[in-house]
Amino acid sequence: MSDRASAPVAVSEAPRIARRRSSDPMQPRTLVLLAFLLPALAFLVLFRLTPIVIAIGGSLFTQNLAGETSFGGLTNFAQLFGDERFWNSLKVTLTFNIIINPLQIAIAFCYALLVMAPGKGVTFFRAAFFLPMTLSTGLTAVLWNIMLDSNLGPVNAILEGIGIGRQPFFLSEHQALGTMIAIATWKGCGYWMIFLLAGLYRIPGELYEAARIDGASRWHQLVHITLPQMRRPLAFVFVADTAINFLFFAPVYIITKGGPNGATDLLMFRAYENAFTFINWGRSLALSTIILVIIGVIAAIELRLFRDKEGAEA
Amino acid sequence: MTTRRTVLKGMTAAGSLLAAPQLLRAQAKTELNVIWVGWPEGHITPMAEMFMKNHPTISLKLERIPFNELFPALEVRLQARTPLPDIFFADGPLTASYSIRKHLAELDGILGNDLGRYTKAALAQGTYKGKLMTLPYISSGMVLFLNRKHFADAGVALPEPDVAKRWTWEQTLEAAKKLTDPAKNQWGLVFEMADRPYQALTLPQSKGAQVLSEDGLTATGYVDSQPFIDAMQFYADLFNKHKVTPTGVFDTNLALEMFATGRASMYLATTPSLASISARKDLDWTVAPQPYFEGGKAVTPTGSWHIGMNPRTKQRAAAETFIKAFAQPEYVEAQARLRPNPPVLKSVWDSMGAELDTPGWRIVRSEMENTAVPRPATPGWLEYEDILRGAFREIQGGANVEQRLKKAARDIDREFAKYRG
Numbered sequence: 001m002s003d004r005a006s007a008p009v010a011v012s013e014a015p016r017i018a019r020r021r022s023s024d025p026m027q028p029r030t031l032v033l034l035a036f037l038l039p040a041l042a043f044l045v046l047f048r049l050t051p052i053v054i055a056i057g058g059s060l061f062t063q064n065l066a067g068e069t070s071f072g073g074l075t076n077f078a079q080l081f082g083d084e085r086f087w088n089s090l091k092v093t094l095t096f097n098i099i100i101n102p103l104q105i106a107i108a109f110c111y112a113l114l115v116m117a118p119g120k121g122v123t124f125f126r127a128a129f130f131l132p133m134t135l136s137t138g139l140t141a142v143l144w145n146i147m148l149d150s151n152l153g154p155v156n157a158i159l160e161g162i163g164i165g166r167q168p169f170f171l172s173e174h175q176a177l178g179t180m181i182a183i184a185t186w187k188g189c190g191y192w193m194i195f196l197l198a199g200l201y202r203i204p205g206e207l208y209e210a211a212r213i214d215g216a217s218r219w220h221q222l223v224h225i226t227l228p229q230m231r232r233p234l235a236f237v238f239v240a241d242t243a244i245n246f247l248f249f250a251p252v253y254i255i256t257k258g259g260p261n262g263a264t265d266l267l268m269f270r271a272y273e274n275a276f277t278f279i280n281w282g283r284s285l286a287l288s289t290i291i292l293v294i295i296g297v298i299a300a301i302e303l304r305l306f307r308d309k310e311g312a313e314a
Numbered sequence: 315m316t317t318r319r320t321v322l323k324g325m326t327a328a329g330s331l332l333a334a335p336q337l338l339r340a341q342a343k344t345e346l347n348v349i350w351v352g353w354p355e356g357h358i359t360p361m362a363e364m365f366m367k368n369h370p371t372i373s374l375k376l377e378r379i380p381f382n383e384l385f386p387a388l389e390v391r392l393q394a395r396t397p398l399p400d401i402f403f404a405d406g407p408l409t410a411s412y413s414i415r416k417h418l419a420e421l422d423g424i425l426g427n428d429l430g431r432y433t434k435a436a437l438a439q440g441t442y443k444g445k446l447m448t449l450p451y452i453s454s455g456m457v458l459f460l461n462r463k464h465f466a467d468a469g470v471a472l473p474e475p476d477v478a479k480r481w482t483w484e485q486t487l488e489a490a491k492k493l494t495d496p497a498k499n500q501w502g503l504v505f506e507m508a509d510r511p512y513q514a515l516t517l518p519q520s521k522g523a524q525v526l527s528e529d530g531l532t533a534t535g536y537v538d539s540q541p542f543i544d545a546m547q548f549y550a551d552l553f554n555k556h557k558v559t560p561t562g563v564f565d566t567n568l569a570l571e572m573f574a575t576g577r578a579s580m581y582l583a584t585t586p587s588l589a590s591i592s593a594r595k596d597l598d599w600t601v602a603p604q605p606y607f608e609g610g611k612a613v614t615p616t617g618s619w620h621i622g623m624n625p626r627t628k629q630r631a632a633a634e635t636f637i638k639a640f641a642q643p644e645y646v647e648a649q650a651r652l653r654p655n656p657p658v659l660k661s662v663w664d665s666m667g668a669e670l671d672t673p674g675w676r677i678v679r680s681e682m683e684n685t686a687v688p689r690p691a692t693p694g695w696l697e698y699e700d701i702l703r704g705a706f707r708e709i710q711g712g713a714n715v716e717q718r719l720k721k722a723a724r725d726i727d728r729e730f731a732k733y734r735g
Contacts, residue, residue: 065414065415065733066415067395067416085725149562150560150561150562151501151561151562152560152562152563168561168711170562171561171562171707171708171710171711171712172711172712257704257707258704259704259707259708259711260707260708260713261708261713261718261721273700275389276390277386277696277697277700278696278697278700279389279393279411279696279697279732280732281393
């Protein structure tokens, strides 16, 4: 009895001891690993974590016109929460993200499915879908601003030609945010397509083969094989896309400056405007901190949602 | 015996001897870091070369920043409160803002008391609390450019290049309606700076509006006053109701191209356009003074580029030399010859008399003496301009003029709170 009881313990203890030994900081292998990791960690701390800490710390300080700073506690946040423009910006930012994130990922997923299948000319479509990503954001904004110009833009000339009539696009309070979402989607989908395409290639072909033998339709294969297998890549793309879109800035700065009537007044633009036009660094850093918190919360929710499903399935 | 050590020693000694003159020269030169507005290189490099030739111990490290990016870029650099840049170009109305925030060294002691040689508006823009804080460099003025062929084709009589026979805005609108031809993509009137208060403020001012309180710290009651609203309603109607002016043309180069390529019949623009348009040999054009509102007064914009010295500079002596040099008439004249902006020194108007004796320049000189109004003096010009630009853009896009101006006034006053202290 005692022999039978002790045997499994010995077996299960062995790898645990080995793992413990390998993580001993005095082990040469650990030192080598640390040496390799150290430069990357140093850059991570210096260029990622330090600015975040400075931003959070700076949001608690105020600066007078002569540049002297003093601790203000939550003054900057209190001012923001009492400002109607902040609430409008928050609403616009959330609306923008609620629409753009699922939209971009849905389109990117469709792109990936379309270009995954082998066939004639598939490389052309892959390149065509990815091409907008190679343009700089500034150039994209300038390009689309010209294309959609209400008087001189070719898009409006076409719309007028086919009888729809000229549209104000960025000049209209009702169309500006939608137009902004459209150009961001045009630019971003190809990028996310690459990640999703890599995920699609990792799904074992046997799963589809077995499903076909069982008579599953394409739709059933998509719902019951592709989507569950794509949970991890989708989780990454959702989180990364959310973070990038909450920091969406350049086209707003270049084209609309937050207008018309606050329709594109995203929080990130407000942070810039407060720092460099309104000379209020504390308020700008408070806005950055709020954006950071929102991204953190939403990313945690997204990860949780994907993890829960994974756990349930397991 | 020649060892490797001996050879190395010899090479080191020879290298030192060869490098010594360069090292000495490099040590003797003081480098000034200068931020210049991003004009074409041909308007800047000759001025820098002229300075370095006259002051061989100082070298200039020039950084040209495009006009649209200059002010945010300067904010970043100056807010860092470092010794660089030593010298920077400043828009006249920003003198107060930079002075309050201690980004400018006083220039009174450097230039002496002979400041009466500057034009009145330029000197006023460089002065804060009675002290000269930025050196006036070149000024600006506007004229109305006219496409002769368009006027002839539409059967509209051209306004004369005579300030005494200035058109009203109402006359200009009637002409613009006849000149606009959507079939030819031809617009009656285009503004060079359609969203910038520099140009647009002259409309309410022509209606008698005061665009900011006397102390420069209150917008409510001024930006949303009835004459301001009436003038901006007229402005909005040009775009939306009468459709004689294209919406969304905020790029100065695009506006210029529209006139230069025959897409616009009238073009209200600053004097650098005189050179650009003169270069288009196939364009038949003339000029007239800026219109005014019937029953109102003639008001034209002006404003100058100034040069500021960073109070934290480590190259104080060289920076002062730069300021003194660019205050000299020969520098102001050389710049005016390179870039057709009105000179800030009265003497240069006289020394360039022959070149400036054209219909366009005669109008500009008269405007500068009689109708030119600089932008309002306020420490919050950066905020005031940015918020009004947004309002003017949206007014062109069809926003309710009164509501939008009331919102702009509230926004400006909120940002001005920090200056009221």
